[in-house]
Amino acid sequence: MIDIFSAFSMVFDFQIIMLIFGGTALGILVGALPGLSATMGLAVLLPISFYMSPIQGILLLLGMYTGSNYGGSFSAILLNIPGAPPAVMTALDGNPMARKGEAGRAIVISTLSSFLGGVFGVLCLIIIAPWLARFALDFGPAEYALLALFGLSTIVAVAGKSMKRGFIGVVIGLMLATIGLDQFTNVPRFTFGRYELMSGVSYIPLVIGVFGLSEVLSQILSLKDTHVNLQKVGSFKTSKSDIKKILNRFLPSSIIGTIIGVLPGAGGTIASIIAYNQSVQTSKHPETFGKGEPEGLIAAESSNNAAVGGSLVPLLTLGIPGSSPAAILLGALMIHNLRPGPMLFLEQRPMVNAFFIGLMIAQFAMVIVGLLAARIAPHIISAKQKVMMPVITLLCIIGAYALNSSFFDVKLMLIFGVVGFFLKLLGIKPAPIVLGLILGPMFETNFRSALELSQNGYLIFVTRPISIVLLILIALLLVWPFIQKRMTEKKKQDAVSK
């Protein structure tokens, strides 16, 4: 009990609260700008945090981490450019809502879902962290490979009307994923002798290209079609039914987000892919997803923010950083003489509690800053198109450059933009391509790692409890749409015969 009080007294200090708010607001900006990632934001703040007290420094970074994960939703909704990879799924329904003139409503829904998801993740972190950490260790390469396969199967949910086109998109992504040094033999694959390609195609130029630039190209070609661009900013008032929807739907997505977040190497992007799919599968009206369905937005945002709390579980309890932002937090903790692990909880309990309280405050900071921004940000899309398009193009270029300070990435982005534009004309959407590129390497490396472990025995994929659960889920996922179709047909027939 005394621990809790001393933790509160540590956090409730004007300066610290301001640092959390500042970190969160800065994080939202970093997240919203395409190409600037949570990792970069944290890396830049890291040296600054050296000069602060441990509590100030770490809470500033936690604020930045929280904010940047959420900030990506702004550019995803308003511009259809996911500012950060976890926001890819946010764009699917968020942007169509904005196009319908509901940008304000979309941002409010996304903000409230993020808040609830974030709070859920932090609560899980506080209550069941040690138990969840063991779960992360039980996940071996075989399980990760199946998780990636599970993610790829969600194409069923993302493909939209045409499954065929969805598959083509995923395969393009998977093909891009084969570029780079082979992780097991160091043999260069499709690198054309360029060292820039040795570490593979990173998904930032791809996301910016196929979402951002290709969008600009199609807008330019339909310049006369002004009703798309001169849209209403939309009301910020959220109806009671929206709130009800959020409360009804955020929980399953938050649970998925937390669990996936706990797994090192999975993170918010994959969490949102799987949660989105779950939301489509359990919805009574799956056909509305991808066309501005608030439930899709709720699933994407609550899950990727829940993953923040989740990713801190293995970091704080075992010292395993589950993501690159978490790796920077690990460095920051160590610089302040705080060694993550079970001992941290025993020796530095007040400090750990203070982090938890600070993380909770960051969620509130996120919702406050987010709702304020929701009043101003939508006006961006009411700006004149002749101003908008060049600015977005330049943001695309800068975003691609900022990733590695490399013009090679800019060229890649431009190529992806043009190719993405033509693919869009053919009805192939950008999301499946990005999905393929993110999940492809995860599947390949873990699949091969698993085979290395079993000395090429495929039984490793079916002889472990978690694998079996995942396999059943994959099977259900692929078969379910057919069963559903059959059932609705039967119902129709019954209705007709009656």
Place this chain on the structure above:
Amino acid sequence: MSISKRTKRVGSFANYALIAIFILVTSMVFGAGQEEAQGMQEDTAAIEFPTRPVQYVVGWSAGGGSDIVSRVLCAEAEKFLGQPITVVNHSGGSGARSYTEIANAPADGYVIGNTTGTISTHVFMGNLDFGHEAFVPVMTINSDPGAIWVKTDAPWETLQDLIDDLKANPESITIASSNPGSITRFGTLLLEKAAGVKFKIASQAGGESAGPGLVAGGHVDACQAAPVTAKSLYEAGEIRPLGVMDTERVAAFPEIPTYKEQGYDITIYNMRQIIAPKDTPDEVVDILYQAFKKAANSDKYQNFMKDSGSTPLDWDPEKSREFLIEQDKQFKQYITDAGLLVE
């Protein structure tokens, strides 16, 4: 009427806001580049160094081992250098990209960066056509020796127990290691050779960082990883070490015996050096070395190294060069043995 007027005003506000954001971001991203361009015009004959910020290129992504070590060190060193040191991450090809950039940068000390052991592997495996001779080492900053880890409740108490078990039951023990040609893998192969045993080696993507988690989760029997990588799970009581491949015990873990103590004379390290392009004037290298030396001996850096389980060093340019020459010889031999040499 008032509504439309308001929308219009908000619209133009949005225009300005967009332009402002754009200018802000552009200046952030391109700022460093402009400084570089201005400085180029200065006369480099007079050694007045540094007169502008120094760029430090990390060839690995933000948050990785090289990145964190570099950021801690640079934050200290800039106090002694009198100019800011800007750390940038130009990651790609296990350092191949940053090596190429630093080698081709003007040799004036304003673009420096760091190496890992890969400076002595890329060139022999055909990924790059130059090695450490394209640079001048400024300082060796730290060393991470290899070590072998098993699950806490594993039956082996010493390295010898493990070897004896392997001798009795060949290929019965699975060890997680990195890909052939990596420093981690060399350590495993050296042990096999010295002890005359064969492990079941499971190559893991993500190199040695994946190993400790796999051991803790019971997916493999053992792994090779530097103490800095395995430290957290070790302190969490999930895994324990059987030996470290260093000449003497690691300061941060005095309880871990060396291989040598246990009768296997094997040493392997992953060392990091700060490097500058090869024609950088000696005076400039010395100014950099003095600043980084002071930084390396600061309490902050020493404590950070101790906490992370790594060994801090401050070897001067000469000693660093000697080490690199030795490392080249050693790694070339291993790569040849593994059948991966590309001439």
